[in-house]
Amino acid sequence: xxxxxxxxxxxxxxxxxxxxxxxxxxxxxxxxxxxxxxxxxxxxxxxxxxxxxxxxxxxxxxxxxxxxxxxxxxxxxxxxxxxxxxxxxxxxxxxxxxxxxxxxxxxxxxxxxxxxxxxxxxxxxxxxxxxxxxxxxxxxxxxxxxxxxxxxxxxxxxxxxxxxxxxxxxxxxxxxxxxxxxxxxxxxxxxxxxxxxxxxxxxxxxxxxxxxxxxxxxxxxxxxxxxxxxxxxxxxxxxxxxxxxxxxxxxxxxxxxxxxxxxxxxxxxxxxxxxxxxxxxxxxxxxxxxxxxxxxxxxxxxxxxxx
Numbered sequence: 219x220x221x222x223x224x225x226x227x228x229x230x231x232x233x234x235x236x237x238x239x240x241x242x243x244x245x246x247x248x249x250x251x252x253x254x255x256x257x258x259x260x261x262x263x264x265x266x267x268x269x270x271x272x273x274x275x276x277x278x279x280x281x282x283x284x285x286x287x288x289x290x291x292x293x294x295x296x297x298x299x300x301x302x303x304x305x306x307x308x309x310x311x312x313x314x315x316x317x318x319x320x321x322x323x324x325x326x327x328x329x330x331x332x333x334x335x336x337x338x339x340x341x342x343x344x345x346x347x348x349x350x351x352x353x354x355x356x357x358x359x360x361x362x363x364x365x366x367x368x369x370x371x372x373x374x375x376x377x378x379x380x381x382x383x384x385x386x387x388x389x390x391x392x393x394x395x396x397x398x399x400x401x402x403x404x405x406x407x408x409x410x411x412x413x414x415x416x417x418x419x420x421x422x423x424x425x426x427x428x429x430x431x432x433x434x435x436x437x438x439x440x441x442x443x444x445x446x447x448x449x450x451x452x453x454x455x456x457x458x459x460x461x462x463x464x465x466x467x468x469x470x471x472x473x474x475x476x477x478x479x480x481x482x483x484x485x486x487x488x489x490x491x492x493x494x495x496x497x498x499x500x501x502x503x504x505x506x507x508x509x510x511x512x513x514x515x516x517x518x519x520x521x522x523x524x525x
Contacts, residue, residue: 226248255270271300277303289330338359348374359436363395375407375411376411387403387407401480407420
């Protein structure tokens with residue numbers, strides 16, 4: 219399923235923001251295009267395969283006005299809201315210096331709490347912010363591999379879960395992860411909590427719940443995330459007869475994390491088979507890889523990394 223987010227950046231480096239000025243848009247143009255994207259691509263139907271959310275990139279790349287206006291538009295159109303928040307200590311410092319508020323206070327001030335909102339990362343939330351998210355039903359996308367790669371810290375996921383927060387898993391992007399392997403993300407989420415809080419801080423089943431039911435809850439979906447009557451026919455099957463799984467019969471489900479890396483043998487999405495015998499069957503993978511390699515080579519040439 220594709221939950222696309224219409225990103226936006228309006229404050230560039232010359233205005234004290236993070237992105238290059240050339241990537242920034244006028245805020246009126248952003249809002250106009252956000253409405254266009256939602257009206258053209260968002261499918262609100264149950265079991266929908268494609269939905270859209272509005273996603274100003276971060277508090278340090280857009281104005282408070284755009285955050286507020288994006289929230290107003292999203293709610294009038296019935297779509298979700300997403301941004302990056304409290305990813306590292308620099309984010310906290312920026313928020314305090316620029317707004318005189320911590321990130322949690324900021325998002326509350328601009329109307330970005332509620333069960334239609336999810337924030338990526340949230341590594342540096344404090345106890346008060348965790349309570350705010352739990353009380354308001356605000357979700358997060360925990361991205362452990364990206365957080366490790368960028369040395370952002372360890373998100374307090376155990377404390378978040380104990381407080382009743384909605385938590386799903388994300389892989390972030392290829393620039394800060396290099397992999398989109400959701401089972402590996404669940405494994406790292408489990409292991410990171412154990413590093414910080416002890417060997418029983420998170421079980422494999424809890425981590426898998428974040429990757430399935432947790433993600434569905436964060437996206438505001440009550441039609442995916444589990445196998446149950448009325449839910450979409452989304453499922454994955456794994457062949458555990460290989461040597462990788464030897465001796466793991468004590469808990470076959472946990473073995474998907476402890477015996478990794480693991481790849482699905484068969485995947486069905488909304489009743490349609492998309493992976494069979496470990497191979498994607500819905501597109502010409504050879505052609506896609508050839509095109510991808512050519513585009514990557516072109517980028518390296520354009521950036522001067524190769525002649």
